[in-house]
Amino acid sequence: MNRATPLVLGIETSCDETGVGIVRGTALLANVIASSMEEHARYGGVVPEVAARAHLEALGPTISTALDEAGVELADVDAVAVTSGPGLAGALMIGVGAAKALALSLERPIYAVNHLVGHVGADLLDDEDPLETPTVALLVSGGHTSLLLVRDLVSDVELLGETIDDAAGEAFDKVARLLGLPYPGGPEIDRAAIGGDPAAIRFPRGLTQPKDLERHRYDFSFSGLKTAVARWVEQREAAGEPVPLSDVAASFREAVVDVLVGKAVAACRDLGVPRLLLGGGVVANARLREVAEERADAAGIALRVPPLSLCTDNGAMIAALGAQLIMAGHGPSGLGFGADSTLPVTDIQV
Amino acid sequence: MLLAIDTSTGTSVAVVDRDGGILAETGTDDTMRHAEVVGGFIRDALAGAGVRARELSGVAGGMGPGPFTGLRVGIAAAHAFALGIGRPFVPVASHDAVAWSWYHDGGSGRLQVVTDARRREFAVSDYDGLDGDGLPVRVDGPSLSPRDDVPPTTGIRFDAHLVPAGAVGMLAELAFAARRLPIAEDAPLYLRAPDVTPSAGKRVLR
Ligand SMILES: [Zn+2]
Numbered sequence: 001m002n003r004a005t006p007l008v009l010g011i012e013t014s015c016d017e018t019g020v021g022i023v024r025g026t027a028l029l030a031n032v033i034a035s036s037m038e039e040h041a042r043y044g045g046v047v048p049e050v051a052a053r054a055h056l057e058a059l060g061p062t063i064s065t066a067l068d069e070a071g072v073e074l075a076d077v078d079a080v081a082v083t084s085g086p087g088l089a090g091a092l093m094i095g096v097g098a099a100k101a102l103a104l105s106l107e108r109p110i111y112a113v114n115h116l117v118g119h120v121g122a123d124l125l126d127d128e129d130p131l132e133t134p135t136v137a138l139l140v141s142g143g144h145t146s147l148l149l150v151r152d153l154v155s156d157v158e159l160l161g162e163t164i165d166d167a168a169g170e171a172f173d174k175v176a177r178l179l180g181l182p183y184p185g186g187p188e189i190d191r192a193a194i195g196g197d198p199a200a201i202r203f204p205r206g207l208t209q210p211k212d213l214e215r216h217r218y219d220f221s222f223s224g225l226k227t228a229v230a231r232w233v234e235q236r237e238a239a240g241e242p243v244p245l246s247d248v249a250a251s252f253r254e255a256v257v258d259v260l261v262g263k264a265v266a267a268c269r270d271l272g273v274p275r276l277l278l279g280g281g282v283v284a285n286a287r288l289r290e291v292a293e294e295r296a297d298a299a300g301i302a303l304r305v306p307p308l309s310l311c312t313d314n315g316a317m318i319a320a321l322g323a324q325l326i327m328a329g330h331g332p333s334g335l336g337f338g339a340d341s342t343l344p345v346t347d348i349q350v
Numbered sequence: 351m352l353l354a355i356d357t358s359t360g361t362s363v364a365v366v367d368r369d370g371g372i373l374a375e376t377g378t379d380d381t382m383r384h385a386e387v388v389g390g391f392i393r394d395a396l397a398g399a400g401v402r403a404r405e406l407s408g409v410a411g412g413m414g415p416g417p418f419t420g421l422r423v424g425i426a427a428a429h430a431f432a433l434g435i436g437r438p439f440v441p442v443a444s445h446d447a448v449a450w451s452w453y454h455d456g457g458s459g460r461l462q463v464v465t466d467a468r469r470r471e472f473a474v475s476d477y478d479g480l481d482g483d484g485l486p487v488r489v490d491g492p493s494l495s496p497r498d499d500v501p502p503t504t505g506i507r508f509d510a511h512l513v514p515a516g517a518v519g520m521l522a523e524l525a526f527a528a529r530r531l532p533i534a535e536d537a538p539l540y541l542r543a544p545d546v547t548p549s550a551g552k553r554v555l556r
Contacts, residue, residue: 049418049544056422056538060429074434090419093385094426100389101355101427104396105403105434110389335389 001109006078006326009066009102010319011059013095014087014115015143016040016051018058020066021316022077023323028125029070031309031316034058041183045173046142052090059098066315074106079332081322084112084350085343087143092339100335109332111322112350114343115313117157119279120150121321122310131304134273136160138264140288141280141313142169142184145260147218147267148345150277153321154328159345160267161218164207168256169282171222175229175252179245186285189249193287196250203228203255208262217270218263225255257291264292268301277304283311325349351401353392353409353431354519357384357424358416358444359465360512363391365399365406366519368527374398375516381466384423392431395515408437410522412444412513414539415473415492416465421538440522441534445475447517448510449486450524453479454517460505463491465513470497473541476505483528485521494541 005025012019016037022030036054040046067074082099085092096112103110119139123131137148145163150156166174169186176185181192206221207213229252236243268276276296282288289305296303310317330349337350351373354364361384362377374395378387396403411428414421432439445463452461460478467473475491495501525533 043546047546050546052422053544056426059426060433063433093419093423096385097388097423098426098430101392101431102434104392105431107403335393336386338386
């Protein structure tokens with residue numbers, strides 16, 4: 001195998017995106033995503049069985065499209081990488097089963113990797129300005145909200161904190177629903193927030209009180225915020241007053257962004273790490289990027305945000321992490337791994 | 351020569367040959383660990399038959415019915431393996447493989463194949479022997495029945511706890527030889543709509 005610049009095909013099926021990416025070392029050759037998001041829209045959230053059915057249908061065609069896009073043949077592939085977890089078990093299993101069979105059919109090694117660490121690995125595909133470690137990473141999507149300390153991508157990743165209830169993206173979806181807006185909630189809340197005053201309503205910031213900070217310094221909680229928005233709207237309606245949609249949306253979004261960025265910047269300061277990486281689909285939120293930039297600047301922290309196509313769940317980040325493991329001399333995974341819906345970030349490779 | 355995979359019950363993997371029969375078959379009736387074991391079983395079946403992946407002419411896969419999560423693992427693996435070797439994928443109804451195996455082993459007359467469908471239901475198919483090409487004649491099913499209300503059969507009821515991949519593969523070989531392909535659709539036999547609770551939403555605005 002070419003260990004210096006391995007050609008790796010990565011498969012990602014942990015949630016509702018069927019992702020296949022192909023990289024050569026740190027060069028991105030293809031990043032193809034088939035999303036079942038539209039099928040979930042009428043349910044107001046990701047339905048695991050619907051996602052799993054869609055993965056099975058999409059995976060083969062997505063692999064073929066990625067090969068075409070990369071201009072390579074399966075015979076050229078040096079190794080197969082796949083997400084083992086965390087994620088939806090039934091969805092993960094499709095990628096795991098397919099990746100094992102693909103690797104065996106090609107007589108190539110397989111690398112089973114961690115989805116969250118993959119989000120960090122995505123940044124390695126970013127041109128001539130490589131990711132520096134240690135770095136703090138804030139990973140925010142509909143499925144996860146995690147703050148990591150990455151000392152070394154392939155050997156030393158620590159979980160600083162994570163959500164203790166809803167993921168941030170989930171909070172956007174749920175609040176959108178209660179405001180009568182469609183799924184997915186992130187872009188809808190963004191649209192509704194245009195012209196709104198983010199300071200109009202002071203919604204609660206979860207786990208930021210001194211007593212909470214003792215135990216949950218870097219953890220997040222969004223379910224109380226969701227309830228607070230619901231209550232505020234109900235009270236307005238009960239009083240027969242109009243509900244200012246743009247103010248509610250802007251104030252809710254501000255509360256989410258404030259906590260996310262506040263805790264990430266605090267971690268950088270506390271740990272003396274002047275680097276912050278953003279990842280996950282919620283990075284699409286312009287206000288999150290804006291506030292992160294402002295506060296990182298003010299704190300002397302270098303902020304990195306990979307292109308959005310590499311922030312949402314994708315196969316290229318899995319391939320990138322697989323390539324890093326190979327380049328660092330790590331051996332392949334055994335064939336006995338499964339789908340681990342709660343795989344800890346310390347398990348970079350399974 | 352075909353690789354065959356079925357995960358509609360436990361996990362079964364085989365390498366078969368139209369003339370040589372079932373060259374290797376390995377599996378487990380464990381209904382929980384399909385994703386964990388399927389790779390090792392593929393490796394073992396190939397090794398057991400002394401065959402390299404590139405020597406195969408295709409891949410056969412059992413399309414169910416069966417509990418969805420496990421069923422999909424085998425289909426995904428079979429699809430991917432076929433893609434990897436650049437050879438066709440041949441879908442086979444899993445109950446047909448059970449029936450073929452039963453008649454092939456000397457059974458005769460009416461046969462009712464029953465497998466677990468979870469949620470206090472069975473998946474049921476009825477057969478009436480093999481046809482001139484050696485393919486089983488399915489006269490009813492597959493369909494779901496409550497466990498205590500399986501339709502009566504005039505023949506023998508056979509409850510299968512492992513669908514043998516060897517039979518899945520042999521059926522594919524026979525159908526190919528008889529120019530009868532395809533014998534099943536390349537889609538899982540779910541027999542049940544996805545389990546979802548459509549959100550009514552809570553429209554407080556607009
Ligand atoms: Zn993700």
